[in-house]
Amino acid sequence: MTDDRVDGRTLRYRHRRPELLAAATEYVLDHGIDGVSLRPVATALGVSHATLLRHFKSKDELLLCVGDKIRGDFVRSWQQDEQFSTASSSAELVRMVWTRLCEPREQRQFILLFQLVGRAARRPADAQALAPSIVDDWLTPIEERLCADGWPADEARTLATLVLGHIRGLQLDLLLTGDRARVDAAFDAAIAMMHSPHGS
Known part of the structure:
Protein backbone atom coordinates (compact mmCIF):
# COMPACT_ATOMS: atom_id res chain seq x y z
CA MET A 1 0.00 0.00 0.00
CA SER A 58 3.35 22.98 -8.77
CA LYS A 59 2.36 25.37 -6.02
CA ASP A 60 2.98 28.30 -8.38
CA GLU A 61 0.61 26.85 -10.97
CA LEU A 62 -2.03 26.33 -8.29
CA LEU A 63 -1.70 29.93 -7.08
CA LEU A 64 -1.99 31.29 -10.63
CA CYS A 65 -5.14 29.22 -11.13
CA VAL A 66 -6.54 30.42 -7.81
CA GLY A 67 -5.97 34.05 -8.79
CA ASP A 68 -7.65 33.49 -12.13
CA LYS A 69 -10.62 31.76 -10.51
CA ILE A 70 -11.15 34.60 -8.01
CA ARG A 71 -11.16 37.11 -10.84
CA GLY A 72 -13.41 34.99 -13.04
CA ASP A 73 -15.92 34.32 -10.27
CA PHE A 74 -16.25 37.96 -9.32
CA VAL A 75 -16.50 39.25 -12.89
CA ARG A 76 -19.20 36.67 -13.60
CA SER A 77 -21.04 37.76 -10.50
CA TRP A 78 -21.24 41.37 -11.62
CA GLN A 79 -22.25 40.32 -15.13
CA GLN A 80 -24.99 37.96 -13.93
CA ASP A 81 -26.13 39.35 -10.58
CA GLU A 82 -29.53 41.04 -10.87
CA GLN A 83 -28.48 43.80 -8.49
CA PHE A 84 -25.50 44.75 -10.65
CA SER A 85 -27.63 44.64 -13.79
CA THR A 86 -29.74 47.52 -12.45
CA ALA A 87 -26.78 49.94 -12.45
CA SER A 88 -27.56 52.87 -14.72
CA SER A 89 -23.96 54.02 -15.17
CA SER A 90 -20.33 52.96 -14.79
CA ALA A 91 -20.05 54.92 -11.57
CA GLU A 92 -23.11 53.26 -10.05
CA LEU A 93 -21.86 49.80 -11.08
CA VAL A 94 -18.43 50.39 -9.57
CA ARG A 95 -20.03 51.68 -6.37
CA MET A 96 -22.08 48.46 -6.14
CA VAL A 97 -18.93 46.41 -6.77
CA TRP A 98 -17.11 48.37 -4.06
CA THR A 99 -19.87 47.66 -1.53
CA ARG A 100 -19.69 43.95 -2.33
CA LEU A 101 -15.89 43.93 -2.11
CA CYS A 102 -16.05 45.44 1.39
CA GLU A 103 -17.85 42.36 2.71
CA PRO A 104 -15.48 40.33 4.92
CA ARG A 105 -15.76 37.23 2.74
CA GLU A 106 -14.77 39.20 -0.36
CA GLN A 107 -11.98 41.07 1.43
CA ARG A 108 -10.07 37.82 1.73
CA GLN A 109 -9.15 38.19 -1.93
CA PHE A 110 -7.34 41.45 -1.24
CA ILE A 111 -5.27 39.90 1.53
CA LEU A 112 -4.30 37.17 -0.93
CA LEU A 113 -3.72 39.73 -3.70
CA PHE A 114 -1.26 41.70 -1.60
CA GLN A 115 0.54 38.50 -0.61
CA LEU A 116 0.82 37.37 -4.23
CA VAL A 117 2.03 40.75 -5.48
CA GLY A 118 4.60 41.04 -2.69
CA ARG A 119 5.91 37.60 -3.54
CA ALA A 120 5.97 38.15 -7.31
CA ALA A 121 7.49 41.64 -7.20
CA ARG A 122 10.94 40.20 -6.51
CA ARG A 123 10.60 37.60 -9.27
CA PRO A 124 10.00 39.17 -12.73
CA ALA A 125 8.87 35.90 -14.33
CA ASP A 126 6.24 35.45 -11.62
CA ALA A 127 5.07 39.04 -12.01
CA GLN A 128 4.67 38.56 -15.76
CA ALA A 129 2.66 35.39 -15.24
CA LEU A 130 0.47 37.01 -12.59
CA ALA A 131 -0.30 40.24 -14.47
CA PRO A 132 -3.11 38.92 -16.73
CA SER A 133 -5.32 37.53 -13.95
CA ILE A 134 -4.58 40.34 -11.49
CA VAL A 135 -4.53 43.37 -13.79
CA ASP A 136 -5.56 42.89 -17.42
CA ASP A 137 -8.55 40.64 -16.85
CA TRP A 138 -9.98 43.01 -14.21
CA LEU A 139 -9.65 46.03 -16.48
CA THR A 140 -11.67 44.58 -19.35
CA PRO A 141 -15.18 44.60 -17.79
CA ILE A 142 -14.64 48.10 -16.38
CA GLU A 143 -13.47 49.34 -19.78
CA GLU A 144 -16.43 47.71 -21.52
CA ARG A 145 -18.93 49.44 -19.25
CA LEU A 146 -17.17 52.80 -19.65
CA CYS A 147 -17.27 52.42 -23.44
CA ALA A 148 -20.98 51.60 -23.23
CA ASP A 149 -21.42 54.89 -21.33
CA GLY A 150 -19.76 56.81 -24.17
CA TRP A 151 -16.10 56.94 -23.19
CA PRO A 152 -13.61 56.61 -26.09
CA ALA A 153 -11.66 53.33 -25.88
CA ASP A 154 -8.28 54.89 -25.04
CA GLU A 155 -9.77 57.06 -22.29
CA ALA A 156 -11.77 54.11 -20.96
CA ARG A 157 -8.54 52.08 -20.59
CA THR A 158 -6.85 54.86 -18.65
CA LEU A 159 -9.85 55.52 -16.43
CA ALA A 160 -10.37 51.80 -15.76
CA THR A 161 -6.73 51.56 -14.66
CA LEU A 162 -7.19 54.52 -12.33
CA VAL A 163 -10.40 53.10 -10.84
CA LEU A 164 -8.88 49.65 -10.30
CA GLY A 165 -5.86 51.24 -8.63
CA HIS A 166 -8.11 53.25 -6.32
CA ILE A 167 -10.16 50.20 -5.36
CA ARG A 168 -7.08 48.18 -4.46
CA GLY A 169 -5.28 50.99 -2.68
CA LEU A 170 -8.35 51.88 -0.64
CA GLN A 171 -8.92 48.23 0.23
CA LEU A 172 -5.35 48.08 1.57
CA ASP A 173 -6.11 51.17 3.68
CA LEU A 174 -9.38 49.64 4.90
CA LEU A 175 -7.75 46.34 5.85
CA LEU A 176 -5.11 48.17 7.88
CA THR A 177 -7.25 50.84 9.54
CA GLY A 178 -10.86 49.64 9.48
CA ASP A 179 -11.87 53.28 8.90
CA ARG A 180 -14.78 52.59 6.57
CA ALA A 181 -16.28 56.11 6.66
CA ARG A 182 -13.05 57.82 5.60
CA VAL A 183 -12.25 55.20 2.96
CA ASP A 184 -15.80 55.31 1.54
CA ALA A 185 -15.56 59.10 1.25
CA ALA A 186 -12.27 58.75 -0.62
CA PHE A 187 -13.82 56.13 -2.89
CA ASP A 188 -16.75 58.43 -3.73
CA ALA A 189 -14.30 61.21 -4.63
CA ALA A 190 -12.32 58.82 -6.82
CA ILE A 191 -15.26 57.64 -8.91
CA ALA A 192 -16.81 61.09 -9.34
CA MET A 193 -14.74 61.39 -12.53
CA MET A 194 -16.66 58.45 -14.04
CA HIS A 195 -20.00 60.22 -14.25
CA SER A 196 -19.65 61.73 -17.72
CA PRO A 197 -17.16 61.49 -20.58
CA HIS A 198 -15.37 64.63 -21.72
CA GLY A 199 -16.58 66.46 -18.59
CA SER A 200 -20.02 66.92 -20.16
Missing part, protein backbone atom coordinates in the same frame (compact mmCIF):
# COMPACT_ATOMS: atom_id res chain seq x y z
CA THR A 2 1.19 3.53 -0.71
CA ASP A 3 0.41 6.71 1.17
CA ASP A 4 -1.71 7.84 -1.78
CA ARG A 5 -4.65 5.72 -0.71
CA VAL A 6 -7.80 6.27 -2.76
CA ASP A 7 -10.85 7.46 -0.84
CA GLY A 8 -14.24 8.75 -1.88
CA ARG A 9 -13.17 12.36 -2.17
CA THR A 10 -10.14 11.43 -4.27
CA LEU A 11 -12.44 9.64 -6.68
CA ARG A 12 -14.85 12.58 -6.71
CA TYR A 13 -12.11 15.07 -7.63
CA ARG A 14 -10.03 12.88 -9.95
CA HIS A 15 -11.74 14.03 -13.14
CA ARG A 16 -13.39 17.18 -11.80
CA ARG A 17 -10.76 19.87 -11.81
CA PRO A 18 -13.23 22.77 -11.36
CA GLU A 19 -14.47 21.37 -8.04
CA LEU A 20 -10.92 20.71 -6.86
CA LEU A 21 -9.86 24.24 -7.82
CA ALA A 22 -12.88 25.71 -6.04
CA ALA A 23 -11.98 23.85 -2.84
CA ALA A 24 -8.31 24.80 -3.15
CA THR A 25 -9.27 28.44 -3.70
CA GLU A 26 -11.29 28.51 -0.49
CA TYR A 27 -8.37 26.94 1.35
CA VAL A 28 -5.90 29.54 0.06
CA LEU A 29 -8.31 32.41 0.75
CA ASP A 30 -8.72 31.21 4.34
CA HIS A 31 -5.05 30.42 5.02
CA GLY A 32 -3.06 32.72 2.74
CA ILE A 33 0.07 31.64 0.88
CA ASP A 34 2.59 31.62 3.71
CA GLY A 35 3.89 28.11 3.96
CA VAL A 36 1.44 26.78 1.38
CA SER A 37 2.56 23.64 -0.40
CA LEU A 38 0.65 21.01 -2.30
CA ARG A 39 0.82 18.28 0.35
CA PRO A 40 -0.91 20.27 3.12
CA VAL A 41 -3.50 21.55 0.64
CA ALA A 42 -4.20 18.01 -0.52
CA THR A 43 -4.51 16.82 3.08
CA ALA A 44 -6.90 19.66 3.93
CA LEU A 45 -9.06 18.84 0.91
CA GLY A 46 -9.10 15.16 1.73
CA VAL A 47 -7.44 14.06 -1.49
CA SER A 48 -4.12 12.43 -2.24
CA HIS A 49 -1.02 14.41 -3.13
CA ALA A 50 -0.99 12.54 -6.46
CA THR A 51 -4.53 13.71 -7.23
CA LEU A 52 -3.59 17.35 -6.68
CA LEU A 53 -0.41 16.96 -8.77
CA ARG A 54 -2.50 15.47 -11.56
CA HIS A 55 -4.24 18.82 -11.94
CA PHE A 56 -1.63 21.34 -10.73
CA LYS A 57 2.03 20.61 -11.44
Whole structure:
Protein backbone atom coordinates (compact mmCIF):
# COMPACT_ATOMS: atom_id res chain seq x y z
CA MET A 1 0.00 0.00 0.00
CA THR A 2 1.19 3.53 -0.71
CA ASP A 3 0.41 6.71 1.17
CA ASP A 4 -1.71 7.84 -1.78
CA ARG A 5 -4.65 5.72 -0.71
CA VAL A 6 -7.80 6.27 -2.76
CA ASP A 7 -10.85 7.46 -0.84
CA GLY A 8 -14.24 8.75 -1.88
CA ARG A 9 -13.17 12.36 -2.17
CA THR A 10 -10.14 11.43 -4.27
CA LEU A 11 -12.44 9.64 -6.68
CA ARG A 12 -14.85 12.58 -6.71
CA TYR A 13 -12.11 15.07 -7.63
CA ARG A 14 -10.03 12.88 -9.95
CA HIS A 15 -11.74 14.03 -13.14
CA ARG A 16 -13.39 17.18 -11.80
CA ARG A 17 -10.76 19.87 -11.81
CA PRO A 18 -13.23 22.77 -11.36
CA GLU A 19 -14.47 21.37 -8.04
CA LEU A 20 -10.92 20.71 -6.86
CA LEU A 21 -9.86 24.24 -7.82
CA ALA A 22 -12.88 25.71 -6.04
CA ALA A 23 -11.98 23.85 -2.84
CA ALA A 24 -8.31 24.80 -3.15
CA THR A 25 -9.27 28.44 -3.70
CA GLU A 26 -11.29 28.51 -0.49
CA TYR A 27 -8.37 26.94 1.35
CA VAL A 28 -5.90 29.54 0.06
CA LEU A 29 -8.31 32.41 0.75
CA ASP A 30 -8.72 31.21 4.34
CA HIS A 31 -5.05 30.42 5.02
CA GLY A 32 -3.06 32.72 2.74
CA ILE A 33 0.07 31.64 0.88
CA ASP A 34 2.59 31.62 3.71
CA GLY A 35 3.89 28.11 3.96
CA VAL A 36 1.44 26.78 1.38
CA SER A 37 2.56 23.64 -0.40
CA LEU A 38 0.65 21.01 -2.30
CA ARG A 39 0.82 18.28 0.35
CA PRO A 40 -0.91 20.27 3.12
CA VAL A 41 -3.50 21.55 0.64
CA ALA A 42 -4.20 18.01 -0.52
CA THR A 43 -4.51 16.82 3.08
CA ALA A 44 -6.90 19.66 3.93
CA LEU A 45 -9.06 18.84 0.91
CA GLY A 46 -9.10 15.16 1.73
CA VAL A 47 -7.44 14.06 -1.49
CA SER A 48 -4.12 12.43 -2.24
CA HIS A 49 -1.02 14.41 -3.13
CA ALA A 50 -0.99 12.54 -6.46
CA THR A 51 -4.53 13.71 -7.23
CA LEU A 52 -3.59 17.35 -6.68
CA LEU A 53 -0.41 16.96 -8.77
CA ARG A 54 -2.50 15.47 -11.56
CA HIS A 55 -4.24 18.82 -11.94
CA PHE A 56 -1.63 21.34 -10.73
CA LYS A 57 2.03 20.61 -11.44
CA SER A 58 3.35 22.98 -8.77
CA LYS A 59 2.36 25.37 -6.02
CA ASP A 60 2.98 28.30 -8.38
CA GLU A 61 0.61 26.85 -10.97
CA LEU A 62 -2.03 26.33 -8.29
CA LEU A 63 -1.70 29.93 -7.08
CA LEU A 64 -1.99 31.29 -10.63
CA CYS A 65 -5.14 29.22 -11.13
CA VAL A 66 -6.54 30.42 -7.81
CA GLY A 67 -5.97 34.05 -8.79
CA ASP A 68 -7.65 33.49 -12.13
CA LYS A 69 -10.62 31.76 -10.51
CA ILE A 70 -11.15 34.60 -8.01
CA ARG A 71 -11.16 37.11 -10.84
CA GLY A 72 -13.41 34.99 -13.04
CA ASP A 73 -15.92 34.32 -10.27
CA PHE A 74 -16.25 37.96 -9.32
CA VAL A 75 -16.50 39.25 -12.89
CA ARG A 76 -19.20 36.67 -13.60
CA SER A 77 -21.04 37.76 -10.50
CA TRP A 78 -21.24 41.37 -11.62
CA GLN A 79 -22.25 40.32 -15.13
CA GLN A 80 -24.99 37.96 -13.93
CA ASP A 81 -26.13 39.35 -10.58
CA GLU A 82 -29.53 41.04 -10.87
CA GLN A 83 -28.48 43.80 -8.49
CA PHE A 84 -25.50 44.75 -10.65
CA SER A 85 -27.63 44.64 -13.79
CA THR A 86 -29.74 47.52 -12.45
CA ALA A 87 -26.78 49.94 -12.45
CA SER A 88 -27.56 52.87 -14.72
CA SER A 89 -23.96 54.02 -15.17
CA SER A 90 -20.33 52.96 -14.79
CA ALA A 91 -20.05 54.92 -11.57
CA GLU A 92 -23.11 53.26 -10.05
CA LEU A 93 -21.86 49.80 -11.08
CA VAL A 94 -18.43 50.39 -9.57
CA ARG A 95 -20.03 51.68 -6.37
CA MET A 96 -22.08 48.46 -6.14
CA VAL A 97 -18.93 46.41 -6.77
CA TRP A 98 -17.11 48.37 -4.06
CA THR A 99 -19.87 47.66 -1.53
CA ARG A 100 -19.69 43.95 -2.33
CA LEU A 101 -15.89 43.93 -2.11
CA CYS A 102 -16.05 45.44 1.39
CA GLU A 103 -17.85 42.36 2.71
CA PRO A 104 -15.48 40.33 4.92
CA ARG A 105 -15.76 37.23 2.74
CA GLU A 106 -14.77 39.20 -0.36
CA GLN A 107 -11.98 41.07 1.43
CA ARG A 108 -10.07 37.82 1.73
CA GLN A 109 -9.15 38.19 -1.93
CA PHE A 110 -7.34 41.45 -1.24
CA ILE A 111 -5.27 39.90 1.53
CA LEU A 112 -4.30 37.17 -0.93
CA LEU A 113 -3.72 39.73 -3.70
CA PHE A 114 -1.26 41.70 -1.60
CA GLN A 115 0.54 38.50 -0.61
CA LEU A 116 0.82 37.37 -4.23
CA VAL A 117 2.03 40.75 -5.48
CA GLY A 118 4.60 41.04 -2.69
CA ARG A 119 5.91 37.60 -3.54
CA ALA A 120 5.97 38.15 -7.31
CA ALA A 121 7.49 41.64 -7.20
CA ARG A 122 10.94 40.20 -6.51
CA ARG A 123 10.60 37.60 -9.27
CA PRO A 124 10.00 39.17 -12.73
CA ALA A 125 8.87 35.90 -14.33
CA ASP A 126 6.24 35.45 -11.62
CA ALA A 127 5.07 39.04 -12.01
CA GLN A 128 4.67 38.56 -15.76
CA ALA A 129 2.66 35.39 -15.24
CA LEU A 130 0.47 37.01 -12.59
CA ALA A 131 -0.30 40.24 -14.47
CA PRO A 132 -3.11 38.92 -16.73
CA SER A 133 -5.32 37.53 -13.95
CA ILE A 134 -4.58 40.34 -11.49
CA VAL A 135 -4.53 43.37 -13.79
CA ASP A 136 -5.56 42.89 -17.42
CA ASP A 137 -8.55 40.64 -16.85
CA TRP A 138 -9.98 43.01 -14.21
CA LEU A 139 -9.65 46.03 -16.48
CA THR A 140 -11.67 44.58 -19.35
CA PRO A 141 -15.18 44.60 -17.79
CA ILE A 142 -14.64 48.10 -16.38
CA GLU A 143 -13.47 49.34 -19.78
CA GLU A 144 -16.43 47.71 -21.52
CA ARG A 145 -18.93 49.44 -19.25
CA LEU A 146 -17.17 52.80 -19.65
CA CYS A 147 -17.27 52.42 -23.44
CA ALA A 148 -20.98 51.60 -23.23
CA ASP A 149 -21.42 54.89 -21.33
CA GLY A 150 -19.76 56.81 -24.17
CA TRP A 151 -16.10 56.94 -23.19
CA PRO A 152 -13.61 56.61 -26.09
CA ALA A 153 -11.66 53.33 -25.88
CA ASP A 154 -8.28 54.89 -25.04
CA GLU A 155 -9.77 57.06 -22.29
CA ALA A 156 -11.77 54.11 -20.96
CA ARG A 157 -8.54 52.08 -20.59
CA THR A 158 -6.85 54.86 -18.65
CA LEU A 159 -9.85 55.52 -16.43
CA ALA A 160 -10.37 51.80 -15.76
CA THR A 161 -6.73 51.56 -14.66
CA LEU A 162 -7.19 54.52 -12.33
CA VAL A 163 -10.40 53.10 -10.84
CA LEU A 164 -8.88 49.65 -10.30
CA GLY A 165 -5.86 51.24 -8.63
CA HIS A 166 -8.11 53.25 -6.32
CA ILE A 167 -10.16 50.20 -5.36
CA ARG A 168 -7.08 48.18 -4.46
CA GLY A 169 -5.28 50.99 -2.68
CA LEU A 170 -8.35 51.88 -0.64
CA GLN A 171 -8.92 48.23 0.23
CA LEU A 172 -5.35 48.08 1.57
CA ASP A 173 -6.11 51.17 3.68
CA LEU A 174 -9.38 49.64 4.90
CA LEU A 175 -7.75 46.34 5.85
CA LEU A 176 -5.11 48.17 7.88
CA THR A 177 -7.25 50.84 9.54
CA GLY A 178 -10.86 49.64 9.48
CA ASP A 179 -11.87 53.28 8.90
CA ARG A 180 -14.78 52.59 6.57
CA ALA A 181 -16.28 56.11 6.66
CA ARG A 182 -13.05 57.82 5.60
CA VAL A 183 -12.25 55.20 2.96
CA ASP A 184 -15.80 55.31 1.54
CA ALA A 185 -15.56 59.10 1.25
CA ALA A 186 -12.27 58.75 -0.62
CA PHE A 187 -13.82 56.13 -2.89
CA ASP A 188 -16.75 58.43 -3.73
CA ALA A 189 -14.30 61.21 -4.63
CA ALA A 190 -12.32 58.82 -6.82
CA ILE A 191 -15.26 57.64 -8.91
CA ALA A 192 -16.81 61.09 -9.34
CA MET A 193 -14.74 61.39 -12.53
CA MET A 194 -16.66 58.45 -14.04
CA HIS A 195 -20.00 60.22 -14.25
CA SER A 196 -19.65 61.73 -17.72
CA PRO A 197 -17.16 61.49 -20.58
CA HIS A 198 -15.37 64.63 -21.72
CA GLY A 199 -16.58 66.46 -18.59
CA SER A 200 -20.02 66.92 -20.16
